[in-house]
Amino acid sequence: MKMRYIDIRSDTVTLPTQKMREAMYKAEVGDDVYEDDPTVRKLEKLAAEKVGKEAALFVPSGTFGNELALFTHTKRGDEVIVDRNSHIVLHEVGASAVIAGVQLREYISQNGIPDVDEINSLIRDEDIHYPPTTLICLENAHGIGTVVNLEIMKKIEELAHSKGVKIHLDGARIFNAACALGVDAKEIASHVDSVMFCLSKGLAAPVGSILAGTKEFISKARKGRKLMGGGMRQVGFLAAAGIVALEEMVDRLCEDHENADFLAKSLDEIDEIEVQKDRRDINMVFFRFLVKFDDKKFASHMLENGVKINPPEGGEYRFVTNKDVSRQDLEKVVEIVRKFLKKF
Numbered sequence: 001m002k003m004r005y006i007d008i009r010s011d012t013v014t015l016p017t018q019k020m021r022e023a024m025y026k027a028e029v030g031d032d033v034y035e036d037d038p039t040v041r042k043l044e045k046l047a048a049e050k051v052g053k054e055a056a057l058f059v060p061s062g063t064f065g066n067e068l069a070l071f072t073h074t075k076r077g078d079e080v081i082v083d084r085n086s087h088i089v090l091h092e093v094g095a096s097a098v099i100a101g102v103q104l105r106e107y108i109s110q111n112g113i114p115d116v117d118e119i120n121s122l123i124r125d126e127d128i129h130y131p132p133t134t135l136i137c138l139e140n141a142h143g144i145g146t147v148v149n150l151e152i153m154k155k156i157e158e159l160a161h162s163k164g165v166k167i168h169l170d171g172a173r174i175f176n177a178a179c180a181l182g183v184d185a186k187e188i189a190s191h192v193d194s195v196m197f198c199l200s201k202g203l204a205a206p207v208g209s210i211l212a213g214t215k216e217f218i219s220k221a222r223k224g225r226k227l228m229g230g231g232m233r234q235v236g237f238l239a240a241a242g243i244v245a246l247e248e249m250v251d252r253l254c255e256d257h258e259n260a261d262f263l264a265k266s267l268d269e270i271d272e273i274e275v276q277k278d279r280r281d282i283n284m285v286f287f288r289f290l291v292k293f294d295d296k297k298f299a300s301h302m303l304e305n306g307v308k309i310n311p312p313e314g315g316e317y318r319f320v321t322n323k324d325v326s327r328q329d330l331e332k333v334v335e336i337v338r339k340f341l342k343k344f
């Protein structure tokens, strides 16, 4: 039998559920470029409702959705205000320069929390030397493991709209943010003009993300998606899994958070480990070892014992809980970490 690994590299590694596989097999499909695919239409309607927007568009990935949002909201040469530690800056291959052709102006958030005054100071006035500021990007939940509360989002909304600037939310994990904040995802999205969220992370669909906003914005984005090569044909097979993701997988995300709490607490009990306790809002646990060793040796020890992890970034490890990892699995992970430290 194939070895079963405990995979805590990310929540993107989640496998589709049996129900998703059945829905995909049975999906009624058509040519989506003609807007003929009933399953895609159903997904887009449901997705728009989930975040309280007029319309939504199915896109191949979260990166695609973010970059399409920038491309749709802006003109070439505009300036976009964005967190220095955001996915758009760090992990999208510099696509904003290639696709939208915009200049990024970075703000520095504290643990993922933006400062309204700093954002205000970055919005450009009219001047012959300045590019126009047309968009502000937020990230919630933030990739470093925190959530931004609604009061801050509301202040940024008021600021942006008073200056005629739009807001895009990278809500790859918006439903994790909703669970952590104890609010509906709609309330988070109510403070922004457009939102992207992923079906393929904790929600466990095999592929796909959603971009949502006004009808006008989405109809413009639909054409931009075609330009970017994302007009797909009988893509209802993938949308079918997305529908199951939205109907059945949203509420259980809180379980991943509880499991992450357990993992964080258990790791923090180990003398040689320091957990980043101020970044513990969602399904991610960030920590450092207080002792030095070869990181490759640690990774191979984990793998030999059936646990897949990512290498550290800047000396920091990230373990991510997800639907394919149980509480018992996490107990095992902690034991395996302890075993490594004893040996070492």
Ligand SMILES: *Cc1c(COP(=O)(O)O)cnc(C)c1O
Binding pocket: 060, 061, 062, 063, 064, 066, 087, 088, 139, 141, 142, 143, 170, 172, 173, 198, 200, 209
């Ligand atoms: C995962 C992620 C994305 C986009 O993900 P894809 O891998 O392109 O689907 C965007 N923003 C954040 C914060 C993410 O975590």
